Amino acid sequence: MSTSPADPHLPAVHLRPPRNWINDPNGLAFHDGHYHVFFQYNPHAPVHTQVHWGHYRSPDLVNWEPQPIALTPTPGGYDADGCYSGNAVSDGSRMVAFYSAHRNDRWWQPVTSAESRDGGLTWTKRPDLLIPTPPDGATMYRDPYVWREGDRWRMLVGASVEGDRGAAFLYESADLEHWHHRGPFLTDDDGHAPGTGGWTGWECPQYASFGEQGALVVSLWDAVGGPRDVRVYVGSEDDGAFTPTAHHRLDHGPDFYAPALLPAPDGRWLLWGWSWEARDAAWSDEAGWAGTLTLPREVTLTPDGRVHQQPAREILKLRGPRTIHLPEQTAAPEGLDLGEVGPAFDLTARLRPSTREPGGLRLSTAPGEHLDITLDPAAGELVVDRDHASLDPRARPGRYRLPLPEGTDPGSAVDLRVVVDGSIVEVYLATGEALTVRCYPTGTPPWRLHTLGPVHLAVEAWNLVAGSRTAPLEHSAALAA
Ligand code: FRU
Known part of the structure; x- marks a missing residue:
């Protein structure tokens, strides 16, 4: 395997471990003076199976410290076949990670959580699933995103619903423990993925609020082609229902997916995406690694309602x-x-x-x-x-x-x-x-x-x-x- 830093294709500035598989950034949080970047990671091979949560942290977005693996699938447990995507929040004293518990014998990935009281070095998973079953009508269900708004916590979960449409379900909680399902935050009105005939689902919903306005970022997945591209809806919310006034593609390249947001302590919204390989699997196997995170991007809203991205000033x-x-x-x-x-x-x-x-x-x-x-x-x-x-x-x-x-x-x-x-x-x-x-x-x-x-x-x-x-x-x- 050509896994040495001499591999000219291995990024030096972009975040990824030196070997093996990564996909989505997960659980981006600022806690205890550090930016924490978790990501889907198979530490054993450059292929997508048995994904864990890898972890880096940084005080400044320039210097990065690799951290112990945060989440590992528990053999025989509710996440036996993968700790799939989600996010993490800090409530001051602890970080709580919300993620999708994957088992090959279940079509949906229920929401569960784990917490860390030592800055992300060690994690305790809850014994049972947090949200064991999807709401009625869901045909795909995964990827919680949790954020704080006023005195409540809110959660979106990616889904597909009847009629082959992407959707994000909204939940709310006062304590991060007990969650109440509010209904769909937004449902896609496009239906089938153009040109594929497959049904569409929304993976990794993310939400950034900009005052009265909000941006809902969703990764479009279709049953035929798999992961496709990323769409952002801009609009406003009224009592649990989001009304978009516009939407556009977030990144116009072929190799960008499943971005995640981090609210920085200085008020900026930062975003990392996953860039997958655009070479055949045999070549990635030979190289010993696959996938990289993008640069951190600063995300703002333009006066005409578009999401604007630039590399983080760091x-x-x-x-x-x-x-x-x-x-x-x-x-x-x-x-x-x-x-x-x-x-x-x-x-x-x-x-x-x-x-x-x-x-x-x-x-x-x-x-x-x-x-x-x-x-x-x-x-x-x-x-x-x-x-x-x-x-x-x-x-x-x-x-x-x-x-x-x-x-x-x-x-x-x-x-x-x-x-x-x-x-x-x-x-x-x-x-x-x-x-x-x-x-x-x-x-x-x-x-x-x-x-x-x-x-x-x-x-x-x-x-x-x-x-x-x-x-x-x-x-x-x-x-x-
Ligand atoms: C997006 C995704 C998520 C899932 C994770 C599994 O790329 O498919 O929906 O949780 O990857 O690694």
Whole structure:
């Protein structure tokens, strides 16, 4: 297995343990002076089975300390086949994790909980399930999300209901112990997943309130295609029922799912997503790992009701030397060599079309292998093209489109930020849209940057240097026991 840090596809800045499987971020909470990030984790193999809750913590979102595994399936118990997704809250003295108890012999994953009184080092599971059965009419049921509002605790659970529609059920509690079912918070009115014929369910509902307004984030799952993409509804709530005024896709890339929210102590909403592999399973097995979390993102609401995302401002602290600095050009010639950067880097660019033709940047680590990021003024889109990003046929190709905000003048400049780290690429528009994509070049970084097509551009790029990471998670006492 090529599991050493020399694996050029293994992210250095993005959170994930050095080996094995991860999926959703879970239980994001601020407790005892630390940000806690838990995540779906199989510590034994790079495949999704027997998922545990892995755990990192950080005082500053820069330096991360791997922690002992928090939750492990109990053989023969209510979560024998997996401690599935959920979240955690701090009530000051303890952290309480709410999660989905998975058994292969049950179609639903009932809600249960565990608590920690030592900052997340050790956890005690409740002896019985917290909410043993789904409400009538549910055909899928999992992924609790708990938050505090005034003097009560509230919980959403992801579901599908009759008519093949995604839904989130609402519960309330005064003490985190006794929960009262209020009914559906929101039900999808779209029904079937377009083009699949499968039924749709909502996984991992998350809720952020912004004063009078709220944002409900749901991960769309369909019975045929499995996990699909992430939608956010913006609207307001009246006595347990949420009324959306708009919805949009949260991330326009192919490799982003199951994001989770963390209310930071300074009032910010932070969000991490799961970015799955876009290469075949045999290659992940050989590499010994699969999946990564995205960067932490700051999430805000725009006055016109869109969710706006940018990398958390702390990521700026990871910038090392600036290796590319190009002031605004009148018209860069095709193929202009802009310099090299990486292996992990943070880039900002201003692209302004010089004709109606697409133009932008080409990033490559070897001849014949390139990831292209271009502005298509006629279509009003930023296009990320990984069709030739890897010479290895086991890497998935594809072209992805990030629509510019409605009303963008086709001749105007577009500001973007691109963070590349191993095999994950996150693209952000300054207007708040995001696109996450994986790519697996066979060449070895640094990356060389060129212009592609006709374009006016300004570019700056910095190497990224990860903050500290202490002992690998696998050395935790909990796993050794
Ligand atoms: C989302 C998801 C959740 C589930 C977990 C299992 O990716 O399917 O619905 O709880 O992953 O790992």
